[in-house]
Amino acid sequence: xxxxxxxxxxxxxxxxxxxxxxxxxxxxxxxxxxxxxxxxxxxxxxxxxxxxxxxxxxxxxxxxxxxxxxx
Amino acid sequence: xxxxxxxxxxxxxxxxxxxxxxxxxxxxxxxxxxxxxxxxxxxxxxxxxxxxxxxxxxxxxxxxxxxxxxxxxxxxxxxxxxxxxxxxxxxxxxxxxxxxxxxxxxxxxxxxxxxxxxxxxxxxxxxxxxxxxxxxxxxxxxxxxxx
Numbered sequence: 001x002x003x004x005x006x007x008x009x010x011x012x013x014x015x016x017x018x019x020x021x022x023x024x025x026x027x028x029x030x031x032x033x034x035x036x037x038x039x040x041x042x043x044x045x046x047x048x049x050x051x052x053x054x055x056x057x058x059x060x061x062x063x064x065x066x067x068x069x070x071x
Numbered sequence: 072x073x074x075x076x077x078x079x080x081x082x083x084x085x086x087x088x089x090x091x092x093x094x095x096x097x098x099x100x101x102x103x104x105x106x107x108x109x110x111x112x113x114x115x116x117x118x119x120x121x122x123x124x125x126x127x128x129x130x131x132x133x134x135x136x137x138x139x140x141x142x143x144x145x146x147x148x149x150x151x152x153x154x155x156x157x158x159x160x161x162x163x164x165x166x167x168x169x170x171x172x173x174x175x176x177x178x179x180x181x182x183x184x185x186x187x188x189x190x191x192x193x194x195x196x197x198x199x200x201x202x203x204x205x206x207x208x209x210x211x212x213x214x215x216x217x218x
Binding site for chain 2: 024
């Protein structure tokens, strides 16, 4: 019984790798404007403000910022 | 080189009867561009007018362009075609079977075959700056004698 469960789990785990990610020609939904991480500029600005106020981090979104906490 | 040969033979050889939508063997003797595009692909809005221009300029000298649309929904492709008319043959590949066969790595992707049917060039993406170089390659291929 235990062996059967193990085998089933293994088979399921292997199946999990059958479809890795989206193919380049299937990026239709991902390419939509409302699927972009920075679709709402105000939200993005607030998020960034929170990051640099709380964590002393900023940048990484395509603009400058060294994370020195001095701005 | 070997890869190219294998690839070309695979692309040309894989013609199981009349069911194959992309019959490259029937275009042998011509320079063929197979261009994969989609309505959601922004650089395609630049590459397709350029391909139209190439077709106009070199069509009589033996250039054939085949567009392969990979949109899952036909109406998306039709909407794009309203905005950006295509003046060459278009094959619709909603399930991505041709894209899989050509192992497309990004959109747009184009595959250029010489007159003998060998894969001469693959292009990923489209940049305005690369247009002259692509055109020079086409000139060179079109100037090669018929096999």
